Amino acid sequence: MSMIEANLKDLGVTLADAPAPAANYVPFVQVGDLVFVSGQISQNKDGLITGKIGADMTVEDGAAAARTCAIALLSQVKAACDGDLDRLVRVVKLTGFVNSTPDFTDQPKVINGCSDFLVEALGDMGRHSRSAVSAGALPLNVAVEIEGIFQIK
Amino acid sequence: MSMIEANLKDLGVTLADAPAPAANYVPFVQVGDLVFVSGQISQNKDGLITGKIGADMTVEDGAAAARTCAIALLSQVKAACDGDLDRLVRVVKLTGFVNSTPDFTDQPKVINGCSDFLVEALGDMGRHSRSAVSAGALPLNVAVEIEGIFQIK
Amino acid sequence: MSMIEANLKDLGVTLADAPAPAANYVPFVQVGDLVFVSGQISQNKDGLITGKIGADMTVEDGAAAARTCAIALLSQVKAACDGDLDRLVRVVKLTGFVNSTPDFTDQPKVINGCSDFLVEALGDMGRHSRSAVSAGALPLNVAVEIEGIFQIK
Numbered sequence: 001m002s003m004i005e006a007n008l009k010d011l012g013v014t015l016a017d018a019p020a021p022a023a024n025y026v027p028f029v030q031v032g033d034l035v036f037v038s039g040q041i042s043q044n045k046d047g048l049i050t051g052k053i054g055a056d057m058t059v060e061d062g063a064a065a066a067r068t069c070a071i072a073l074l075s076q077v078k079a080a081c082d083g084d085l086d087r088l089v090r091v092v093k094l095t096g097f098v099n100s101t102p103d104f105t106d107q108p109k110v111i112n113g114c115s116d117f118l119v120e121a122l123g124d125m126g127r128h129s130r131s132a133v134s135a136g137a138l139p140l141n142v143a144v145e146i147e148g149i150f151q152i153k
Numbered sequence: 154m155s156m157i158e159a160n161l162k163d164l165g166v167t168l169a170d171a172p173a174p175a176a177n178y179v180p181f182v183q184v185g186d187l188v189f190v191s192g193q194i195s196q197n198k199d200g201l202i203t204g205k206i207g208a209d210m211t212v213e214d215g216a217a218a219a220r221t222c223a224i225a226l227l228s229q230v231k232a233a234c235d236g237d238l239d240r241l242v243r244v245v246k247l248t249g250f251v252n253s254t255p256d257f258t259d260q261p262k263v264i265n266g267c268s269d270f271l272v273e274a275l276g277d278m279g280r281h282s283r284s285a286v287s288a289g290a291l292p293l294n295v296a297v298e299i300e301g302i303f304q305i306k
Numbered sequence: 307m308s309m310i311e312a313n314l315k316d317l318g319v320t321l322a323d324a325p326a327p328a329a330n331y332v333p334f335v336q337v338g339d340l341v342f343v344s345g346q347i348s349q350n351k352d353g354l355i356t357g358k359i360g361a362d363m364t365v366e367d368g369a370a371a372a373r374t375c376a377i378a379l380l381s382q383v384k385a386a387c388d389g390d391l392d393r394l395v396r397v398v399k400l401t402g403f404v405n406s407t408p409d410f411t412d413q414p415k416v417i418n419g420c421s422d423f424l425v426e427a428l429g430d431m432g433r434h435s436r437s438a439v440s441a442g443a444l445p446l447n448v449a450v451e452i453e454g455i456f457q458i459k
Contacts, residue, residue, distance in 0.1 A: 029280075119330040289443075
């Protein structure tokens, strides 16, 4: 078991097999040492996490949803690494889209649910540049969608 | 004629000359083998394709609009390749912004209009990572704006 | 003083020290010669520049806000260059998010406040690819948030 996965296990997280592509796009593309991962939507074993923050979800709900995006991103990176997450060098960049009302202003606290988990799981290599914005709406009414760029070896 | 352009011809598509920059930004910038293409807005020979999906446009209208963004992206990549599209190695990443109402949830079906065209035109090298989200609004009220990262040789 | 900073001084702009990270993300991450800079929000010495364009702010207000994002981006790039901005090779890509009403359609004119400043300050190396879209809402109700990718040596 990779050191990172051992750490994830301590955090109570098991990475699922990366979901198969649902269309003519793929979960990730690698160019050189960069892996571009498709936007991951908030979901857990019970299904999609849906709702609009500021209306029917709180900031805390949103942060919990963003955490599931982090886990989905790591699952994709594991697949990109042929199953060996210890090939991960750095989380480079995240773009976090929050499904919110037009007057919501705590996007960073929502996306922190993803950022905090990545640093908890990966340590310093989990620290990343990012943007956190609201989208007007998101696919299937999910609460959060987060895409990422990762460096692997 | 490049193999890709022969394929585009079979699909009834001719790439227009890439539009000139309208401001202090440019249609694309290349760094190493990566080409970053500016957001391309939905338009065809009749002009801009405008409207808000969920209000005055259907999902199908949106997908047709997204297809025009794909053609515009390829026109820019052709220019980045000095006219020889066979230098294209891979479509790496797309970010698709849909002009929609706040309750619209079929962003992926809209952006599929772009993704499906790229795979139809390019085959496996057209498969890409992507994000599909709604924007609160888009320039000139266009229905769709899509930016892309491409690998060329 | 670097040539670029001398030029900035002529423009009446002094780069502040890059703000420290406020969470488990960082202002920038470098991979090879690419620097990915986190989304910079509109602010000046008087504090955050907040508001929704189309409601309580004009296009000109928005462009002035976008200009402050350009200055913040350059401050981060300077830090990435260990203080020597002359190591900057090229502004590669900007993504500009505008806090606007759903019927606002002049996102490009707002983000031009950033693009125009970068070309004014940097000349041709300031020309970049970009996308300009509205976000449904932005952190702390800022008017503009802009992220960037830069090439340095």
